[in-house]
Amino acid sequence: MKPQTLLDKLWQEHEVKRRDDGASLLWVDRHLVHEGSHHAFAKLDARGMKVAEPSLTYGVADHYAPTRGAPASADIARMISTLEANATKHGITCFGLDDPRQGIVHVIGPEQGLTLPGMLVNCGDSHTSTHGAFGALAFGIGATEVAHVLATQTIWQKKPRSMRITINGQLGPGVGAKDIALAWISKLGADGARGHAIEYAGSTVRALSMESRMTLCNLSIEGGGRFGMIAPDQTTFDYVAGRPFAPTGDALGQALSSWSQLASSANAVFDREVEIDAADIAPIVTWGTTPEEALPITSTVPDLKTLSKEEAQKLGETLDYMGLRSGQSLSDIEVDQVFIGSCTNARIEDLREAATVLAGRKSKVPGLVSPGSKLVKAQAEAEGLDRIFTDAGLEWVGSGCSMCVAMNGDAVAPGKRCASTTNRNFRGRQGRGARTHLMSPAMVAAAAVNGRLSDVRPLLVGRDVA
Amino acid sequence: MSGWSTHTGLAIALDQENVDTDQLIPARFMSTPRSEGYGQFLLNDLRRDEQGRSRGEHPLNRHPEATVLVSRRNFGSGSSREAAVYALVDFGIRAVLAPSFGDIFASNAVNNGLLPARLSEDVIDQIITQLGDTVEPASVDLQAQTISLFGETLNFEIDPTWRQKLVNGWDDIDLTQAHADAISDYRTRRAKQQPWIFPAGDGAG
Numbered sequence: 067m068k069p070q071t072l073l074d075k076l077w078q079e080h081e082v083k084r085r086d087d088g089a090s091l092l093w094v095d096r097h098l099v100h101e102g103s104h105h106a107f108a109k110l111d112a113r114g115m116k117v118a119e120p121s122l123t124y125g126v127a128d129h130y131a132p133t134r135g136a137p138a139s140a141d142i143a144r145m146i147s148t149l150e151a152n153a154t155k156h157g158i159t160c161f162g163l164d165d166p167r168q169g170i171v172h173v174i175g176p177e178q179g180l181t182l183p184g185m186l187v188n189c190g191d192s193h194t195s196t197h198g199a200f201g202a203l204a205f206g207i208g209a210t211e212v213a214h215v216l217a218t219q220t221i222w223q224k225k226p227r228s229m230r231i232t233i234n235g236q237l238g239p240g241v242g243a244k245d246i247a248l249a250w251i252s253k254l255g256a257d258g259a260r261g262h263a264i265e266y267a268g269s270t271v272r273a274l275s276m277e278s279r280m281t282l283c284n285l286s287i288e289g290g291g292r293f294g295m296i297a298p299d300q301t302t303f304d305y306v307a308g309r310p311f312a313p314t315g316d317a318l319g320q321a322l323s324s325w326s327q328l329a330s331s332a333n334a335v336f337d338r339e340v341e342i343d344a345a346d347i348a349p350i351v352t353w354g355t356t357p358e359e360a361l362p363i364t365s366t367v368p369d370l371k372t373l374s375k376e377e378a379q380k381l382g383e384t385l386d387y388m389g390l391r392s393g394q395s396l397s398d399i400e401v402d403q404v405f406i407g408s409c410t411n412a413r414i415e416d417l418r419e420a421a422t423v424l425a426g427r428k429s430k431v432p433g434l435v436s437p438g439s440k441l442v443k444a445q446a447e448a449e450g451l452d453r454i455f456t457d458a459g460l461e462w463v464g465s466g467c468s469m470c471v472a473m474n475g476d477a478v479a480p481g482k483r484c485a486s487t488t489n490r491n492f493r494g495r496q497g498r499g500a501r502t503h504l505m506s507p508a509m510v511a512a513a514a515v516n517g518r519l520s521d522v523r524p525l526l527v528g529r530d531v532a
Numbered sequence: 533m534s535g536w537s538t539h540t541g542l543a544i545a546l547d548q549e550n551v552d553t554d555q556l557i558p559a560r561f562m563s564t565p566r567s568e569g570y571g572q573f574l575l576n577d578l579r580r581d582e583q584g585r586s587r588g589e590h591p592l593n594r595h596p597e598a599t600v601l602v603s604r605r606n607f608g609s610g611s612s613r614e615a616a617v618y619a620l621v622d623f624g625i626r627a628v629l630a631p632s633f634g635d636i637f638a639s640n641a642v643n644n645g646l647l648p649a650r651l652s653e654d655v656i657d658q659i660i661t662q663l664g665d666t667v668e669p670a671s672v673d674l675q676a677q678t679i680s681l682f683g684e685t686l687n688f689e690i691d692p693t694w695r696q697k698l699v700n701g702w703d704d705i706d707l708t709q710a711h712a713d714a715i716s717d718y719r720t721r722r723a724k725q726q727p728w729i730f731p732a733g734d735g736a737g
Contacts, residue, residue, distance in 0.1 A: 082718045083711055087693045091711060093718050095729050105566060105614065113705070121731055130563070141563040185729065192612040192636055208640035209614035210704075218708045220715055224691065226635075256550055257606040257632055290609065292635045313728035321728045356550045356609075380549070471611075473559045480582065492554040492610060494577045 069331035071228050072297050073263045076203040076328070080186045082220060089222050092203075096180055097123045097215050098171050098189040099158070101130045101145040106190065106212035107152040117156040119219040124180060125153040125160035128170045130474050131466030132163075133436050138475030156216075169439020169465045172196040172409035176280065177439055179309025183298040183325040188215050193409045193489065195286040198295035199279035200302055201328040205292045226293060227337040229262035230330075233270040235344035239531055240523045242419070243278035244411060244487070244506035246270070247285035248350040250342060252360040259291030262338060265330060266296050270344040276305040277415040284410045288357040288489055297329040351396055351519050352491045352504040354384045359491075361396060363509070363521045369393040387493060388501050389483065400518045401503070402482040404433035404460070404510050405496075408470035411487035412438030416507040417446050420487075421454040423511035423525050430517030433460045433510075434476065436468040458514065472497045485513035533645050535701030536674065539626045541599030543670035543681055544591050545663040551603055552610035553637060557619040570615060571622035591665070592623070600670045600679075602629045602659050608637025608648070617644045627672050629679065629688065631656050642694040645701065647672065649679065649688035674699050 070078075083091040099106075103125075110117070117123055130137070130145040137143035146163060153160035161168045167178060172193050175181040187197040187204040190212040197204035207221065215221055231250055251258065264286050266279075274282065279296050286294030296302075303322060306312050313321045348362035367385065370378040370392040385392060390399065406412070406420050417437060435455045437443035443465055446452055452462045469476040470488035472495070478484045480499030487510050488495075491502040503519060512522035561573040579590045586593050601620070607630040608616060617640045620628070627647035638648040649672070651659075662668075662682055671680040674695055679686050696702075708715075723730055 083714050085693075087696070089693050091708065091715075093715070093722060095722075102562070102613070108566075115705075122729075145563050182728070184726070190612055192610065206612040206636055208612050208617070208636060208643065210640065210643035214704050214708065217705050218715065219719075220708060220711075222704055222708070224693065255606075256609055257634075260606070260632060260635060287610075287636075290606070290634070311731060317728045321726075324726065356552070471559050473562070490552075490554065490610060492552045494558050495554045498558065498577055498582065 069334040071330040071334045071336060072201065072265055072295055072328060073228050074334070076184065076186070077225055079184065080203060089224050091220050091222055092186055094188050094215050094219050094221055095122060095185040096175070096187045097219070098175055098187070099123065099125050099149070099212065100128050100171050100189070100191065101149045102190050102209070103152065103212055104145070104148050105209040106216055109210070109213035110216050115217050117158060117216045120157040122219060123158045123216065125149055125158050126171045126174060127162050127168060129467045129471060131168070131464065132474055133434070133463035133466055133468050133476055142474060166440055169442065170409045170412065170467060172280070172284065173413060173438035173442065176200065176276070177309070177441060179306060179312030182306060182312065182321070183302060183328055188221060192287045193284050195292065195294040196280050196284040196409060198286070198293060199276060199283040200306070201295060201298035201325065203293065203295070206287065226263040227261055228265070229259055229291070229338040229340070230265045230267055230336040231340045231342065232268040233266070233342045233344055234268040235270055237270060237344045237347065240349055240508055240526050241347050242506050242508070243274060243281035245347050245350045246342070247282055247288070248352065248357065248360040248504065249347045250340065251285065251289040251357050252350070254289055254340065256288065256356045256358040257290040259286065259289045262291055263293035263295065264291040266294065271296060272299065275415060276301060277413040280413065281410055285489060298325050349506065349509050349522055351509060353388065353390060353396060355387060355491055355493050357491060357504060359384070360504070363396050363519060365396055367392060367394045367396065389481065396519050397521060398518065399503070400483070401431055401485045401513050403431050403478065403484050404429065404514045405469045405484055405486040405488065406507055406510055407434065407436030407438070407468050408488040409438065409467070410489040411507050412436060412442065414442050414445050416487065417442070417451050420507040420511040421451045422529055422531060423508050423515065423522060424458045425454050427458060427515045429459045429514035431514060433514055434463050434469055435460050436463050437465050439465050460514065469496055471495070478502070485510045485519065533701045533703065535699050536645065537699055538671065538673050539599065540669065540671045541626060542595065542597055542667040543600040543602055543663060544595050544598035544667050545660040546591060546601055546603040547660050549604040550606045550609055553608060553613050553616035553634070554610055556608065556616035557613065562613065562615050566618060569622045570618040571624065574619040574623045594665070595667045598667050599624055599626045600629065600672065601625050601627070602656065602663060604656065605631045605653065607633050608641070609634040612636045612640070614640045614644070617641050617646055621646050629656065629659070642697055645698060647674070647690070647698055649690060651686060651688050655686060
């Protein structure tokens with residue numbers, strides 16, 4: 067038999083049927099739904115159908131979840147109550163606003179042990195690739211597909227091509243998973259992995275914690291990859307064991323022996339191979355309006371004079387939107403506010419990383435810190451991280467997608483500039499006319515301390531960096 | 533969804549790379565029921581100023597009758613929001629021509645009868661240049677996989693499964709129900725081999 071990639075193994079494991087045209091009908095082990103599922107439930111209702119597997123379906127309020135008090139409008143409140151009503155009607159467990167386990171769907175799936183190695187995980191959200199960090203086949207789907215999964219617990223897909231991104235070597239201080247992701251996306255483009263499922267491999271990836279692996283897989287879609295995955299290992303198993311929905315006792319033993327098979331064979335052939343040296347990666351920030359427009363903090367905004375007329379015109383429009391000057395040093399860019407949160411970077415390690423920089427320092431600009439879940443929030447408070455943020459002058463708020471997607475009313479005002487731990491610097495993403503710079507939690511903390519985009523490394527000297 | 537084989541309409545250029553789904557429909561409009569129509573929200577922040585006034589210079593404001601949109605690489609990148617497709621479809625767009633599409637967007641498009649047709653960068657560049665600020669009659673033939681424009685017949689690329697789905701107007705739920713027995717057998721097997729997938733008490737199938 068041909069040596070198999072992790073993708074091959076997971077695909078084969080979930081294939082119920084393959085049509086002559088190559089499309090596979092895949093079994094879905096976990097289906098996570100948020101407020102955006104209202105279109106899909108309406109489709110189901112229109113057909114008079116029930117949810118096929120309510121016990122494999124979990125609801126969570128996150129996209130519209132308020133972070134400071136009550137929902138900001140009647141429309142927003144209705145989105146949340148509709149989700150809760152649909153969950154009740156169909157017998158689905160829902161982590162609603164009042165549930166102590168509520169949080170961002172891609173934070174609480176792993177946190178609750180709902181996400182396990184070897185699973186197929188679907189959610190109507192493009193950052194579902196996050197769950198691939200456990201060695202799962204996890205991908206975002208649209209509303210029609212959500213309705214299909216609700217109705218049948220399966221999904222039709224054509225197998226993507228395989229792509230391996232291998233990162234070897236030691237990351238420098240102040241450099242982490244966010245920088246690795248922005249490094250490959252800026253190198254290959256925002257569509258660099260289109261049509262491919264990415265497997266991250268190499269010694270650098272092996273050394274990453276589960277939180278960092280989730281950040282890396284989360285950002286796969288920003289490089290066009292619908293799937294990102296990492297073969298599970300002891301780090302994964304240690305994280306999973308003891309989680310509320312994870313197997314225990316004999317079942318855990320049985321699961322572990324199955325999970326340990328989930329790795330690409332040594333001589334498996336990938337359709338595409340990319341290699342990156344960890345030592346080459348510096349702390350990175352985005353300067354434009356797509357995640358591919360990212361550069362090390364020590365660089366300058368591209369110089370229009372060096373470009374062709376057409377390129378210069380396009381880039382000029384981006385610089386106008388972003389309010390930047392051609393050739394300007396990135397570390398001269400002043401920010402109006404900061405945001406620490408989102409499914410990309412709001413887990414406990416992300417908060418610790420930002421707190422390491424902010425401890426004993428003041429933020430020169432206002433900002434929000436929104437933990438990824440209520441349980442992350444509680445843990446951070448037990449560790450005293452909340453005090454570090456509030457002492458620095460930042461606001462410590464509730465859990466949800468918040469200012470990453472600006473659906474719950476947390477938005478950046480037109481023309482304002484935000485250093486953000488989120489995943490998209492698209493025009494208008496954080497609010498109409500908002501100017502977003504993506505970077506790691508440590509780099510956002512550095513931007514807060516200096517009031518401008520800054521290299522975090524000097525701020526870490528003499529501090530205990532995890 | 534009803535299928536279609538041919539479409540004749542007006543082509544228009546949207547000369548931008550990476551038209552992401554946040555631009556196609558800003559998130560703040562997504563709590564609106566579909567019955568109200570999403571066409572009004574299409575590219576809102578580009579088509580309207582902050583006071584909500586229409587920007588006359590935007591191509592889709594100049595020619596709202598256009599039905600074939602020609603744009604640059606990585607069209608529909610970003611979030612999985614199907615509302616981006618609803619906005620295009622409700623506006624009247626039937627086909628988008630571009631060198632490449634976001635994977636989730638393209639899949640959502642086909643599920644709503646919208647054709648994501650791929651043409652090479654060079655051909656797209658030529659069409660966009662020729663169109664300039666004008667509209668031009670265009671005919672799409674799904675079976676032949678061609679677009680006729682400026683007196684030329686151009687081939688486009690699309691996954692054959694997706695092309696067939698657009699032609700037939702297939703609904704996947706109906707198709708899948710024909711495989712109910714295979715799904716049921718799979719579930720029984722999975723519950724036996726990997727019982728931990730099924731939360732306590734539900735592992736027996």
